[in-house]
Amino acid sequence: MPVTTLGEAARAVLLTADPHDKRRAARAFARAWRQGALAHRCDVAMPDQPAWPDRPELLSPAHMPRRRKGGSERGRIAMLHALAHIEFVAIDLAVDLVGRFGGEFPRGFVDDWIGVAADEAMHFALLDRRLRALGSHYGALPAHAGLWEAAAATADDALARLAIVPMVLEARGLDVTPAMIERFRGVGDAASAKILERIYRDEVRHVSAGTRWFGWMCDERGFNAVETWQSLVKSRFRGQLKPPFNDSARHNAGLTQEYYAVIAS
Template identity: 60%
Template sequence: MTAPRESVASAIRRALLTPEPKAKVFAARDVARRWRLGRLEWQFDEPMPEEPAWPAEPELLPPNRMPKRGKAGSERGRIALWHALAHIEFVAIDLALDMAGRFGAQMGRGFVDDFLSVAADEAMHFALLDRKLRRLGCHYGALPAHGGLWQAAHETRHDVLARLAVVPMVLEARGLDVTPATRERVRAQGDEDGARILQRILDDEIRHVRFGTRHFVAQCEATGANPPESWKTLVKRHFRGALKPPFNDSARSAAGLSRDFYDSVASETNARLAHNS
């Protein structure tokens, strides 16, 4: 007698509750592979945890307590950069898993396809960055890390549109803006291996933002809502940070995120910052 297949929700939950980084990488990629091969049941029979399991290290700190990275180009500065990037990608694994597991039943199979593939990408990114750290004589967890990266997920856990608006369409889109300049700084230091890693991450993140934007727009259009206006409302309500230029308009456009979405929000943010300064 054939044993029943595991549900997709159970597999995702188990990956989210895996704390050790290498094990989480394996679990995320395994969930994505088994889903792609039809080896997981379309069943959302287990709730997603309020937050994922994480290792004891790195120490998570609020942004205002994060130590300075050190001079750009110095050994300390390089290690701090790669550690910060590794932490972003580590948390991104859980953001993508939670997206698929929390909202998949509501959004359908294509949504789960997309965000489990994102989780596998983020796991691969983290593995590349962790390997980079080890070549520099360091490892993930050796330095403190930003403790607020899960906050956006927690605050949008009851609303898929809010989650899409903030995570792929703000946080990941910000990566499209800043990664090219980081890549060029790394290349100027003679680190072509690091530049290749950053290019790979940039290429994948364009696709991730495209997934988020596509599902956001489809949901808005299904209800007759205006996508850019809905996005602006949700960002004002749920995103605590600031949308600051410069924007990588070409990468954002490739991801389906036109200036109709973010131009006026950025202008309002700049005006507010100027007023408060």
């Protein structure tokens, strides 16, 4: 049966388990939308949990191996593998956002978040290719089991999803990625640093999209954006907002200090 709607196409991506098939499906999803092949209808239920491969083994944060500091190849592989897993799950986060909530927004929202899904698929491909160049691959090491928790905790409300996933989790990437880039550069791994630079530039755009559409929905509902975001973070985010913050990158993405400075630990 042909896939003809946004919701059907999103569900198909989410139910694709193989990482490389999923990234290809995400890119094809974006292409089909841009070519006008999908109706703007979110008419099917999204799965509570996406399909994922048997490897990597998923562990709770308490049982994750401690990554070694320094510039050894083993340490760099572990860091790249962790980043590849984040990008793999990020494909599903973006696709689920479209398929679950896209009907509540104008077409521009779908344009933005399908573009994010395609970016995440490309990021995953770049990181896995780099892992293979270093003699490893995605799935070779254990990975964090909790990355989907934010999606499960915000499956009922688009505003909560935008508050937590792009405006907390992706924004954290803006804080920590520059130091990782310098770490790779410092040990002469220019190839890995270049990939992270590309991811960092795209993350600014992703956080910007999240902040912009969060503000749009707050306006639609008659809410104060800053106060609503702070309330949602306190009630829906299990962790803490911890400095240091990359204030300039966050500001460029529209996520100004008035949002997070007051509630940061």
